[in-house]
Amino acid sequence: MLSGCGQGVAGDAAASPSVPGPSLDLPTPSPVPTCPPEGVVVSAGPVDGAMGLRAVTLRLANCGRTPYTVRGYPDLGVLDEDGGDVPVEVSRGFPPGDPVVDAPPTTVVIRPGQAAVAPVMWRLLVEADGTASVTGPLTVAPAKGRDRQKSGLDVDLGTTRKLTVGAWRAEGGS
Numbered sequence: 001m002l003s004g005c006g007q008g009v010a011g012d013a014a015a016s017p018s019v020p021g022p023s024l025d026l027p028t029p030s031p032v033p034t035c036p037p038e039g040v041v042v043s044a045g046p047v048d049g050a051m052g053l054r055a056v057t058l059r060l061a062n063c064g065r066t067p068y069t070v071r072g073y074p075d076l077g078v079l080d081e082d083g084g085d086v087p088v089e090v091s092r093g094f095p096p097g098d099p100v101v102d103a104p105p106t107t108v109v110i111r112p113g114q115a116a117v118a119p120v121m122w123r124l125l126v127e128a129d130g131t132a133s134v135t136g137p138l139t140v141a142p143a144k145g146r147d148r149q150k151s152g153l154d155v156d157l158g159t160t161r162k163l164t165v166g167a168w169r170a171e172g173g174s
């Protein structure tokens with residue numbers, strides 16, 4: 001019969017009171033995101049928010065079993081506290097001189113386990129015109145007409161309600 005509280009053999013370091021035993025406190029595993037029926041899941045990286053300018057990278061990961069093709073730009077939206085769409089102005093592509101690196105739209109085939117990325121930028125500006133400031137969850141669809149998903153990021157658009165988005169490109173590519 002074995003016992004976990006018994007005496008060890010002399011010289012056995014595992015039984016020595018000065019050597020701690022294994023921890024029984026196991027970390028709780030992170031929830032594994034489920035793969036939507038469309039086979040892709042959207043997420044947003046950390047926000048770089050220097051001096052009111054906000055920039056983030058969207059990531060579209062293929063969690064399905066077949067290749068997924070995107071071309072052009074993500075379709076963006078912002079939700080209010082009741083889950084309704086907030087009217088926002090979304091510009092496609094960044095003008096020269098903007099601090100975000102952009103690429104022209106191309107067709108990107110995302111194989112299972114791979115991802116595409118797209119840059120998003122906005123400025124937190126508040127104008128004294130009586131318009132309410134907007135802060136809410138950013139929603140993203142791979143393209144117009146496809147299902148939007150919450151990206152896991154709340155955006156703070158101020159009163160201007162403007163976002164700029166770049167084209168999808170292969171993660172790690174140009």
